Amino acid sequence: MSAERVDVEQKVLSANDQIASEVRGRLAGHGVFSVNILSSPGSGKTTLLERTVDLLKPSLRLAVVAGDVQTRNDAERLERHGIPVQAIETGGGCHLNARQVSESLESLDLGEMDLLFIENVGNLVCPSSFDLGESRKVVLLSVTEGEDKPLKYPAAFRRAGVLVVTKVDLVPHVEFSTQTAIENALSINPDLVVLSTSSYTGEGLDSWAEWLTGQVTECKQGS
Numbered sequence: 001m002s003a004e005r006v007d008v009e010q011k012v013l014s015a016n017d018q019i020a021s022e023v024r025g026r027l028a029g030h031g032v033f034s035v036n037i038l039s040s041p042g043s044g045k046t047t048l049l050e051r052t053v054d055l056l057k058p059s060l061r062l063a064v065v066a067g068d069v070q071t072r073n074d075a076e077r078l079e080r081h082g083i084p085v086q087a088i089e090t091g092g093g094c095h096l097n098a099r100q101v102s103e104s105l106e107s108l109d110l111g112e113m114d115l116l117f118i119e120n121v122g123n124l125v126c127p128s129s130f131d132l133g134e135s136r137k138v139v140l141l142s143v144t145e146g147e148d149k150p151l152k153y154p155a156a157f158r159r160a161g162v163l164v165v166t167k168v169d170l171v172p173h174v175e176f177s178t179q180t181a182i183e184n185a186l187s188i189n190p191d192l193v194v195l196s197t198s199s200y201t202g203e204g205l206d207s208w209a210e211w212l213t214g215q216v217t218e219c220k221q222g223s
C-alpha cells in the first residue's frame, strides 16, 4: 500500500474517532448503553434484534439505528416492534461511520432511552475499523458460515466484547463445530463473552437479554 493511501486512511479514521468520541460522550451523558452489531450479511442481526426488542421492551427503553447499503427494510422490520428506529442508507458504503450515527441521534430522544442498538452494514471486514461511539461491539457468527471465520476475519472478533453464535437450530444440518468456532474466536480474543442463540427456537435469548440488562444497569450506575 502506498504511503499516501495510508496517510489518507489514517486521516479518515482519526476524523471518525473524534466524532465517535463525541457520540460516546453524549450517550454516556444520558446513561445510554449502546451496542454496535457486526456480522457478515445475513447472519441474523435484524432477526436477533426483533426477538430482543420483544423480550426487553417491557423493561427497558430501546432504540435502533439500522444501517444498510440500500433499502430501509431492516428499519421497517424493527419499527413494527414499536420502538424508535432510524435508518441509515450508506448508498454503497460497506460500513457505518460515526458521523452517520451522530446525525441519526439528532432524531432520537436520548433522555427517553436506556439501550441503543446500532445494526451495522452486513460485512465482517470494513465495520470493525470504524468506532461509532458505542459502549460495546458485538459480533455475530452464524453456524452456516464455517467455524474458521474468526481466524480469517480476525479484526471484528478482536475488537468485539461479545460473540453471539447464531442460528444454532441449524447445527444438526451443517458441518459446524460450535466448540471449534468458539475456540477459534477465543484464540483471537480470550476476553470475548460467548453466547449461542437461535432466534427461531429462542435458545440462548434469555442469556443475551440478561447480559444486555446487566450492562444497562452498570452503565446507569456509572453515569
Ligand SMILES: Nc1nc2c(ncn2[C@@H]2O[C@H](COP(=O)(O)OP(=O)(O)OP(=O)(O)O)[C@@H](O)[C@H]2O)c(=O)[nH]1
Residues within 6 Å of the ligand: 039, 040, 041, 042, 043, 044, 045, 046, 047, 048, 074, 121, 122, 123, 166, 167, 168, 169, 170, 197, 198, 199, 200, 201
Ligand atoms: N434457521 C435460522 N435462521 C435464521 C435465524 N435468524 C435469522 N435467520 C434467517 O436468516 C436470514 C437473514 O436474517 P437477517 O436477520 O435478515 O440477517 P441480517 O444479519 O440482519 O442481514 P443483513 O442486514 O442483510 O446483513 C433470514 O432468512 C432469517 O429468517 C435463526 O436463528 N435460525
Ligand SMILES: [Mg+2]
Residues within 6 Å of the ligand: 045, 046, 047, 074, 119
Ligand atoms: Mg439486517
